[in-house]
Amino acid sequence: MSLAAHDVRVVLGGRTILSDIGLALERGRFVGLVGPNGAGKTTLLRVLAGLIAPVDGRVTLEGHALSGMSRDARARRVAALFQGAVIGWPMTVREIVALGRLPHRRAFAGLSEADETAIAQAMARTDVGHLADRTEPTLSSGERMRALLARALAVEAAWLLVDEPVTALDPAHQLDAMALLRAVSRDGAGVVAVLHDLALAARFCDRIVVLSGGRLVADGRPEEALTDALLARVFGVTAERGLAADGTRYILPWARSGITEESDGAIIPG
Amino acid sequence: MNAPVTALASSTSRRQGAPRARRAVIALLGLATVALTLASVAIGYAPFDVPAACADLVAGRTTLPALVLWELRIPRALLGGLVGFSLGLTGAAMQGYLRNPLADPGILGISSAAALGAVIVFYGGLAASLSLALPLGGIAGAGVAALLLNALAARGSSTLGLILAGIGLSSLAGALTALALNLSPNPYAALEIVFWLMGSLSDRSLDHVLLCLPLMIVGWGLMLSTGPALDALTLGEDTAASLGIGLVSVRLRLVTGAALAVGSGVAVSGAIGFVGLAVPHLMRPLVGARPGASLLPSGLAGAVLVLAADIGVRLLATRPELKLGVVTALVGAPFLIVLLLQNRGRRA
Numbered sequence: 001m002s003l004a005a006h007d008v009r010v011v012l013g014g015r016t017i018l019s020d021i022g023l024a025l026e027r028g029r030f031v032g033l034v035g036p037n038g039a040g041k042t043t044l045l046r047v048l049a050g051l052i053a054p055v056d057g058r059v060t061l062e063g064h065a066l067s068g069m070s071r072d073a074r075a076r077r078v079a080a081l082f083q084g085a086v087i088g089w090p091m092t093v094r095e096i097v098a099l100g101r102l103p104h105r106r107a108f109a110g111l112s113e114a115d116e117t118a119i120a121q122a123m124a125r126t127d128v129g130h131l132a133d134r135t136e137p138t139l140s141s142g143e144r145m146r147a148l149l150a151r152a153l154a155v156e157a158a159w160l161l162v163d164e165p166v167t168a169l170d171p172a173h174q175l176d177a178m179a180l181l182r183a184v185s186r187d188g189a190g191v192v193a194v195l196h197d198l199a200l201a202a203r204f205c206d207r208i209v210v211l212s213g214g215r216l217v218a219d220g221r222p223e224e225a226l227t228d229a230l231l232a233r234v235f236g237v238t239a240e241r242g243l244a245a246d247g248t249r250y251i252l253p254w255a256r257s258g259i260t261e262e263s264d265g266a267i268i269p270g
Numbered sequence: 271m272n273a274p275v276t277a278l279a280s281s282t283s284r285r286q287g288a289p290r291a292r293r294a295v296i297a298l299l300g301l302a303t304v305a306l307t308l309a310s311v312a313i314g315y316a317p318f319d320v321p322a323a324c325a326d327l328v329a330g331r332t333t334l335p336a337l338v339l340w341e342l343r344i345p346r347a348l349l350g351g352l353v354g355f356s357l358g359l360t361g362a363a364m365q366g367y368l369r370n371p372l373a374d375p376g377i378l379g380i381s382s383a384a385a386l387g388a389v390i391v392f393y394g395g396l397a398a399s400l401s402l403a404l405p406l407g408g409i410a411g412a413g414v415a416a417l418l419l420n421a422l423a424a425r426g427s428s429t430l431g432l433i434l435a436g437i438g439l440s441s442l443a444g445a446l447t448a449l450a451l452n453l454s455p456n457p458y459a460a461l462e463i464v465f466w467l468m469g470s471l472s473d474r475s476l477d478h479v480l481l482c483l484p485l486m487i488v489g490w491g492l493m494l495s496t497g498p499a500l501d502a503l504t505l506g507e508d509t510a511a512s513l514g515i516g517l518v519s520v521r522l523r524l525v526t527g528a529a530l531a532v533g534s535g536v537a538v539s540g541a542i543g544f545v546g547l548a549v550p551h552l553m554r555p556l557v558g559a560r561p562g563a564s565l566l567p568s569g570l571a572g573a574v575l576v577l578a579a580d581i582g583v584r585l586l587a588t589r590p591e592l593k594l595g596v597v598t599a600l601v602g603a604p605f606l607i608v609l610l611l612q613n614r615g616r617r618a
Binding site for chain 2 (some may be wrong): 049050051071072074075076078079080081082086087088089090091092095096100102103105110135148151158195259
């Protein structure tokens, strides 16, 4: 029951984006994929979704090569939600969520009972049921994100790959979205999310995979992966750590490493 | 599954209103297409006894009314429906695929290439010796354009690359058409070409119908098959691919389908503008914005519009007869301006 990359190397437009990526993911876990801008996180997500073929190495799903599967079979098993996904036409939220059922539907067939149930469940889960008849231009960014997440959930895939799901959300909806992704993983799906917010990643994810310069530089439980040394080397930040009132540990990126408060202050004019 | 979810499921299945409205629109447009095709047969310049002509035709008597019916009226009516359906369907498919409400059937340069092919035949003087030379030239032009575009599309170039190639192809074909006009040996030949380019359905024969019908049907099938893919592409190419859509296959089907339908349409009727651009905008308020949902209704509405315009051309009885392409543009352009202004008002 795993989605795995074996010695994957990816070259796009003549540039090596990823190299030596070896990664075995399990279902039932929520994995955070973090790294600075340009580290190759989105590319890795696209490779895992089977959208880019690596030049070297291979990606396997439950032991079978992803590239050998039919498009529909792959789409039923691995759902993906990409960053900056725009909605090109003013479709209703329900129509957007229904797109998640495409891999399950035969040509020219309508929605089956199972499709209807999956759509309703996905909309209830992301709390967009009341928006079903609203069209895209009238949604806030949070509502749009939740509608798109419902679309991905409607696939009912064993794997859910998400690119920056919380970037456009307010704090309450960020927490909701992270809790939802964790809940999806507890229901048995493997969830991989590209995240920029290290605090949220450390709080919600079971496992953190850190990419830097197209290579995998750390992989493990949040406190194992996000060490002070790694944060300084890869992200160029230092972090505050502590124990929250509810007993969970938190980590909060606090300052650029090697830059003192005085020099911070010097940048501010006046 | 818990209670709220069950309630939601039943409320969504109750709300099958949208597909039902779409089916009603399709049925009404289908009826209108049939009615207007019959009207188009009945309406002409000369008073014409349709039942008598039909009776003669069925009985195999080669009377003048039977000939007029078989050789002129029926081909004209059929072509109106066929060309209109092709334009409406291709317009909806192109707008859906390119996620651009201003795309029209000619955006990939296929119409211009077909027109160029016909003009070359005109210019070469072949049109006089063989009645089908003109449409065959047009189809050849569209075929060359489709091959070039498919070569590009198969290499996996982006949507933007495809649009730019279409613009390039369109400009080149336009320039070569202008060159042919410029070098035309006498002004009458040039005038004839210009008139043909304006688009018309008059004096076409059943041969024209038989020539374009099979090509159009294949083209329609290819474009209608992309409905779910167009829906998925609303969320971008990556998401569509993650839903199991083969992006290259969709591109090839659309380019080939548009070339077959619009290429053969332009080849038999000349350029009829604005139908493909305006019709999808008319249909969206009725059937919703989902691109796949507007394909078939747009095709039918295109047929209705072209048939109605062609009847109008004959009822107006100006001399010379107004060209169909001129009428559709005259009616379509102000309509489109109103539509865009309304749209802007709604967004603001």
